[in-house]
Amino acid sequence: MDELARAFGLALGLLVSGDRELYGIVALSLEVSLAATLIACLLGMPAGMALALFRFPGRRMLVVATSALMGLPPVVVGLFVYLLLSRAGPLGALGLLYTPAAMVIAQTVLVTPIVTALTRELGESLLAEYGDFLAAMGRRGLRAIPTLLHEGRHALVTVALAGFGRAIAEVGAVMMVGGNIRHVTRVMTTAIALETGKGEIALALALGLVLLTVALAVNALAHLTRLREAELAHARA
Amino acid sequence: MPVPELRLLTGGETPLLVAEGLTVRIGDHPVLEGLDFTLPPSGLTVLLGPNGAGKSVLLRTLQGLLAPVAGRLCWRDGDPPRRALVFQRPVALRRRVRAQLAFALSCAGIPRRARPARIAELLELCDLAPLARRPARRLSGGEQQRLAIATALALDPGFLMLDEPTASLDPAATLAVERLLARIRRRGIPLLLVTHDVHQARRLADRVLFLHRGRLREEAPATRFFTAPASPQARAYLEGRLLP
Numbered sequence: 061m062d063e064l065a066r067a068f069g070l071a072l073g074l075l076v077s078g079d080r081e082l083y084g085i086v087a088l089s090l091e092v093s094l095a096a097t098l099i100a101c102l103l104g105m106p107a108g109m110a111l112a113l114f115r116f117p118g119r120r121m122l123v124v125a126t127s128a129l130m131g132l133p134p135v136v137v138g139l140f141v142y143l144l145l146s147r148a149g150p151l152g153a154l155g156l157l158y159t160p161a162a163m164v165i166a167q168t169v170l171v172t173p174i175v176t177a178l179t180r181e182l183g184e185s186l187l188a189e190y191g192d193f194l195a196a197m198g199r200r201g202l203r204a205i206p207t208l209l210h211e212g213r214h215a216l217v218t219v220a221l222a223g224f225g226r227a228i229a230e231v232g233a234v235m236m237v238g239g240n241i242r243h244v245t246r247v248m249t250t251a252i253a254l255e256t257g258k259g260e261i262a263l264a265l266a267l268g269l270v271l272l273t274v275a276l277a278v279n280a281l282a283h284l285t286r287l288r289e290a291e292l293a294h295a296r297a
Numbered sequence: 298m299p300v301p302e303l304r305l306l307t308g309g310e311t312p313l314l315v316a317e318g319l320t321v322r323i324g325d326h327p328v329l330e331g332l333d334f335t336l337p338p339s340g341l342t343v344l345l346g347p348n349g350a351g352k353s354v355l356l357r358t359l360q361g362l363l364a365p366v367a368g369r370l371c372w373r374d375g376d377p378p379r380r381a382l383v384f385q386r387p388v389a390l391r392r393r394v395r396a397q398l399a400f401a402l403s404c405a406g407i408p409r410r411a412r413p414a415r416i417a418e419l420l421e422l423c424d425l426a427p428l429a430r431r432p433a434r435r436l437s438g439g440e441q442q443r444l445a446i447a448t449a450l451a452l453d454p455g456f457l458m459l460d461e462p463t464a465s466l467d468p469a470a471t472l473a474v475e476r477l478l479a480r481i482r483r484r485g486i487p488l489l490l491v492t493h494d495v496h497q498a499r500r501l502a503d504r505v506l507f508l509h510r511g512r513l514r515e516e517a518p519a520t521r522f523f524t525a526p527a528s529p530q531a532r533a534y535l536e537g538r539l540l541p
Binding site: 193 | 357
């Protein structure tokens with residue numbers, strides 16, 4: 061018990077003192093996960109809306125696939141991206157393995173299906189509400205997508221936060237393609253795993269507290285966004 | 298396709314639309330079968346009929362949201378005029394009243410600098426000026442329906458269709474919508490109003506189309522329709538008897 065209390069004390073000390081290594085790890089984690097979430101949103105949101113809007117051969121299979129890929133095991137994604145980026149792989153010449161870019165790619169692969177599937181669901185509910193109206197206003201097909209994205213903007217923030225939550229908490233994929241190299245590719249989750257293994261509980265705890273704070277902040281933001289959305293969306297009820 | 302010359306209305310005015318043999322199916326189910334009717338170039342035509350008669354499907358077809366499987370629509374000028382449709386459940390976007398009208402004006406291709414004046418005009422016409430900054434979805438049912446009509450008018454339609462716009466409104470809100478329709482009618486925009494409220498039809502209609510089970514049972518000027526309906530279905534409907 062004393063040991064745990066001492067570790068907590070050390071962790072708080074690291075946080076308060078502005079320990080460079082600790083904050084470097086936090087900054088890299090945020091950078092990688094924010095970049096991955098941004099790319100996933102740029103790819104997944106229009107794709108999800110397009111899946112909601114258009115009927116084409118193979119659509120049902122794509123819908124099932126994106127939903128199934130929401131639960132992709134991170135280590136499998138890590139292995140897949142590792143094989144792509146390793147020297148013998150098709151993208152080996154780019155020299156991205158064990159760089160933050162590789163970690164961004166791995167997290168993007170993990171997060172994009174989540175963003176796509178959630179956006180499709182949102183798009184279908186928006187279409188049920190606005191589809192005929194938009195068609196009557198001359199906004200059909202691709203021309204409807206910007207309006208639907210705008211009308212779903214609050215819910216889309218929640219979608220993005222769900223993606224970010226998945227990215228920031230993930231450990232297996234970034235460990236495999238980033239290598240957990242100190243000052244280069246070490247992020248919060250990989251550092252916690254490493255430091256715990258080494259018995260350096262204080263640093264692991266401090267990182268754990270930051271990670272927990274980030275997770276709580278993301279959830280609080282998502283909750284606030286849902287409240288705002290409910291305020292605007294269900295004002296008629 | 299232009300209006301056939303033989304189908305001129307009484308008084309010699311060219312109809313806005315002549316429909317010939319209009320047939321619409323949803324899936325394998327025929328919803329409208331062989332409809333022949335004309336729409337005048339002005340005034341308010343009421344589309345009357347019981348539930349399931351095909352009234353809303355006819356509006357959606359005239360708006361171009363559904364395609365007929367047979368028959369033809371002959372518009373006065375060949376091409377259909379700019380049409381607008383107000384839905385039974387008013388559409389309120391997740392934005393403020395002004396912003397919804399600005400969106401509708403952008404759909405109509407109105408340049409950004411011309412929009413504020415047009416928005417002010419629409420707000421004034423529809424008695425929405427005090428609500429301009431309110432979120433559209435926070436308005437009452439009647440206010441939302443007037444906003445939906447303003448949104449449709451933003452398209453500067455040459456033909457306005459309304460699908461039971463007062464179906465879920467109280468008498469005061471219904472009166473406000475009816476007054477608005479009277480103002481729009483005075484502006485010379487031809488209106489097609491779906492209702493199954495006979496009293497409302499009596500108050501507003503210049504002309505009546507009566508639909509029953511996907512077929513047009515009667516097409517007549519309002520005074521004749523309400524005093525001497527020709528079809529047994531229309532007579533039964535006006536007398537409040539249940540139609541099979």
